[in-house]
Amino acid sequence: xxTELLMPALSPTMEEGTLAKWLVKEGDTVTSGDxxxxxxxxxxxxxxxxxxxxxxxxILVAEGTEGVKVxxxxxxxxxxxxSVDDLAAPAAAPTATAEAPAAxxxxxxxxxxxxxxxxxxxxxxxxxxxxxxxxxxxxEALRDAMSEEMRRDENVFIMGExxxxxxxxxxxxxxxxxxxxxxxxxxxxxxxxGFAGIATGAAFGGLKPIVEFMTFNFAMQAIDQIIxxxxxxxxxxxxxxxxxxxxxxxxxxxxxxxxxxxxDYAAWYxxxxxxxxxxxYSAADYKGLMKTAIRDPNPVIFLExxxxxxxxxxxxxxxxxxIPFGKARIWREGTDVTIVSFGIGMQYALEAxxxxxxxxxxxxxxxxxxxxxxxxxxxxxxxxxxxxCVTVEEGFPVGSIGNHISATIMQRAFDYxxxxxxxxxxxxxxxxxxxxxxxxxxxxxxxxxxxVKEVTYR
Amino acid sequence: xxxxxPASKAAxxxxxxxxxxxxxxxxxxxxxRFEEKAGQLYGMGLIGGFCHLYIGQEAVVVGLEAAAKEGDxxxxxxxxxxxxxxxxMDPKGVMAELTGREGGYSKGKGGSMxxxxxxxxxxxxxxxxxxxxxxxxGLAFSDKYRGNDNVTFTYFGDGAANQGQVAETYNMAEIxxxxxxxxxxxxxxxxxxxxxxxxxxxxxWVRGNAYGIEGEEVDGMDVLAVKDxxxxxxxxxxxxxxxxxxxIKTYRYRGHSxxxxxxxxxxEEVQKMREERDPIEAVRSILLTGNHATEDxxxxxxxxxxxxxxxxxEFAKESPEPALEELWTDIYADEIPPHNA
Numbered sequence: 175x176x177t178e179l180l181m182p183a184l185s186p187t188m189e190e191g192t193l194a195k196w197l198v199k200e201g202d203t204v205t206s207g208d209x210x211x212x213x214x215x216x217x218x219x220x221x222x223x224x225x226x227x228x229x230x231x232x233i234l235v236a237e238g239t240e241g242v243k244v245x246x247x248x249x250x251x252x253x254x255x256x257s258v259d260d261l262a263a264p265a266a267a268p269t270a271t272a273e274a275p276a277a278x279x280x281x282x283x284x285x286x287x288x289x290x291x292x293x294x295x296x297x298x299x300x301x302x303x304x305x306x307x308x309x310x311x312x313x314e315a316l317r318d319a320m321s322e323e324m325r326r327d328e329n330v331f332i333m334g335e336x337x338x339x340x341x342x343x344x345x346x347x348x349x350x351x352x353x354x355x356x357x358x359x360x361x362x363x364x365x366x367x368g369f370a371g372i373a374t375g376a377a378f379g380g381l382k383p384i385v386e387f388m389t390f391n392f393a394m395q396a397i398d399q400i401i402x403x404x405x406x407x408x409x410x411x412x413x414x415x416x417x418x419x420x421x422x423x424x425x426x427x428x429x430x431x432x433x434x435x436x437x438d439y440a441a442w443y444x445x446x447x448x449x450x451x452x453x454x455y456s457a458a459d460y461k462g463l464m465k466t467a468i469r470d471p472n473p474v475i476f477l478e479x480x481x482x483x484x485x486x487x488x489x490x491x492x493x494x495x496x497i498p499f500g501k502a503r504i505w506r507e508g509t510d511v512t513i514v515s516f517g518i519g520m521q522y523a524l525e526a527x528x529x530x531x532x533x534x535x536x537x538x539x540x541x542x543x544x545x546x547x548x549x550x551x552x553x554x555x556x557x558x559x560x561x562x563c564v565t566v567e568e569g570f571p572v573g574s575i576g577n578h579i580s581a582t583i584m585q586r587a588f589d590y591x592x593x594x595x596x597x598x599x600x601x602x603x604x605x606x607x608x609x610x611x612x613x614x615x616x617x618x619x620x621x622x623x624x625x626v627k628e629v630t631y632r
Numbered sequence: 633x634x635x636x637x638p639a640s641k642a643a644x645x646x647x648x649x650x651x652x653x654x655x656x657x658x659x660x661x662x663x664x665r666f667e668e669k670a671g672q673l674y675g676m677g678l679i680g681g682f683c684h685l686y687i688g689q690e691a692v693v694v695g696l697e698a699a700a701k702e703g704d705x706x707x708x709x710x711x712x713x714x715x716x717x718x719x720x721m722d723p724k725g726v727m728a729e730l731t732g733r734e735g736g737y738s739k740g741k742g743g744s745m746x747x748x749x750x751x752x753x754x755x756x757x758x759x760x761x762x763x764x765x766x767x768x769x770g771l772a773f774s775d776k777y778r779g780n781d782n783v784t785f786t787y788f789g790d791g792a793a794n795q796g797q798v799a800e801t802y803n804m805a806e807i808x809x810x811x812x813x814x815x816x817x818x819x820x821x822x823x824x825x826x827x828x829x830x831x832x833x834x835x836x837w838v839r840g841n842a843y844g845i846e847g848e849e850v851d852g853m854d855v856l857a858v859k860d861x862x863x864x865x866x867x868x869x870x871x872x873x874x875x876x877x878x879x880i881k882t883y884r885y886r887g888h889s890x891x892x893x894x895x896x897x898x899x900e901e902v903q904k905m906r907e908e909r910d911p912i913e914a915v916r917s918i919l920l921t922g923n924h925a926t927e928d929x930x931x932x933x934x935x936x937x938x939x940x941x942x943x944x945x946e947f948a949k950e951s952p953e954p955a956l957e958e959l960w961t962d963i964y965a966d967e968i969p970p971h972n973a
């Protein structure tokens with residue numbers, strides 16, 4: 175009886191991976207617990223263990239193959255004395271082999287889109303026209319930004335859980351320990367409150383720390399130091415000393431990690447005077463805004479997204495590329511409605527705008543990029559043009575960024591509104607684990623489309 | 633490393649010079665008179681909110697400052713007036729901060745609990761119990777990162793010693809050999825809760841042993857003993873051996889803050905400490921019995937200090953309230969428009 179070995183899912187967000195190396199060959203006998211392959215995911219290179227006993231009858235996916243989908247058959251185990259040729263036919267045709275690379279797979283997986291999702295219709299003001307561009311993932315853009323700044327300024331260092339020897343829980347700091355050494359790339363014990371405080375003290379002492387939280391969910395343990403110490407000291411000291419530093423890490427929902435690991439903190443931190451808050455969408459923004467964050471003389475909350483880490487975008491190939499805080503980006507110009515979003519919410523906003531265009535509704539899509547400061551002017555100018563607005567975010571609906579944007583529009587552009595502003599947000603529930611309920615709890619493209627139709631009375 | 637035995641022995645005044653003794657006397661007396669004046673101004677409504685007086689604990693900061701050198705840093709909790717005066721901050725600026733005036737160290741925006749001086753390496757004045765402990769370790773981290781031999785005195789009370797972040801900080805400070813002196817000012821009461829009611833540990837400094845940190849218990853009513861212990865702690869840190877814990881047994885004569893019901897201890901207990909263990913009286917007695925000073929000399933000193941404190945109070949009353957525009961400054965190191973300005 176032959177057993178199929180399937181490509182395993184090795185992280186919550188993994189949809190495909192690279193079969194980096196086979197540690198067995200056809201004809202080898204394996205027993206349960208043997209390591210038979212190395213598989214590279216978006217987060218790490220991991221060992222794949224055999225669960226069943228048998229002989230490796232056939233290897234179906236050659237080593238080095240990228241984009242192997244989770245649950246594809248990668249090899250067949252046969253019983254002692256049995257030959258793979260005895261089997262009638264392979265149980266399932268692999269969708270990805272060395273000969274048929276992943277790029278030809280029908281639906282691009284979100285974790286590693288084959289083509290960059292640059293759909294901007296308006297020339298970006300962030301870099302000069304004609305600038306050479308390169309395709310980069312958000313993960314690579316973040317690493318480049320931090321490494322460039324660490325080369326530029328000796329006082330910049332990074333500390334957090336698993337940033338050094340493990341090479342980053344999400345591989346953001348991969349290779350940085352080798353380049354900068356353990357003095358500047360520092361593994362901490364699991365002690366968020368403590369190391370957030372130590373980093374803040376180091377910033378008082380004139381250094382420029384980058385604190386990585388494995389996720390912002392864990393930063394709730396440290397939020398007293400972030401707010402009471404880092405954000406308020408400049409004011410309380412009459413301007414004598416502050417905390418020039420960056421708190422960064424993934425924020426918001428990943429996939430199927432449940433209520434305690436799936437919260438968007440954008441609105442929480444955006445409330446605090448003394449903090450700057452950044453929540454980018456594209457790799458170019460991740461890079462340019464991270465470099466600005468590290469150079470900023472204030473504490474900066476840099477909210478990343480695990481699902482976006484593996485996504486590719488066009489990034490300008492410039493020596494020293496920064497993006498200022500407080501400048502929204504218009505991704506798409508339109509005339510019928512303004513969709514305001516930030517972070518992963520931009521994915522829903524842009525998808526909705528594409529679909530709405532097919533129905534003849536022209537949406538202007540604005541990425542706020544920074545939530546403190548907020549670029550009110552760009553939003554207001556757009557709303558004065560379109561007379562309608564929908565906001566999109568993943569966070570909870572009460573006291574959301576969308577609520578605040580709505581209030582600002584009401585106060586400063588009331589006479590221009592032809593419909594109430596609608597806030598599309600996450601549902602007012604702790605994040606459920608079940609796949610169907612999780613989908614319901616998150617904001618969706620369909621909800622954005624429905625909201626746009628409501629405000630445009632279509 | 634074996635835990636060090638408590639250094640309960642009284643330090644011998646024999647090898648301490650007259651000048652040093654006089655300096656300790658003056659520094660402690662300045663704190664005491666300053667705090668008495670602060671209490672008086674509070675009663676007159678000139679100081680608002682919380683105001684935590686340091687009376688009784690003067691020997692702790694004065695003894696440790698005697699072990700410090702230029703560039704060493706210090707950070708403490710909200711009971712911070714004594715620390716500021718001991719490290720040389722101007723009494724006028726401290727008092728004017730208490731009254732919330734423009735001439736205060738934080739331009740009136742920090743208050744009693746939140747004061748800083750970059751010039752004197754005083755990093756606050758922190759209002760959240762225990763939060764200054766990782767911050768202090770972080771200051772020490774910055775010195776180690778730069779490769780100098782400065783140390784950071786990180787003060788906290790017996791109440792803060794029970795906070796989780798103190799344990800977290802001990803652990804990291806020892807892993808990374810941070811040059812930080814953890815100073816536990818054990819005044820025996822966390823607000824109104826005595827140490828007997830808040831922990832079963834016999835002492836606080838021994839908790840460092842669990843993390844591999846050396847330390848000792850010190851008589852905090854004896855400024856010379858504090859200075860001796862401070863010198864041992866500082867030498868340990870400067871030699872690159874990592875952190876050191878000093879548990880300094882002291883006593884607060886006044887209430888926790890200004891509205892303290894004083895129901896948690898007896899008047900006799902306080903009176904006994906004042907009469908038998910007062911740190912200022914102790915130095916005064918050494919000065920007189922050792923013929924370092926006469927009653928008249930000390931009277932002159934008392935007078936000088938009174939006039940310094942009176943001048944500080946005068947300044948704090950006369951300094952104007954901060955300009956209304958100050959509401960909107962110092963929020964960011966580079967001003968960005970506030971949400972509703």
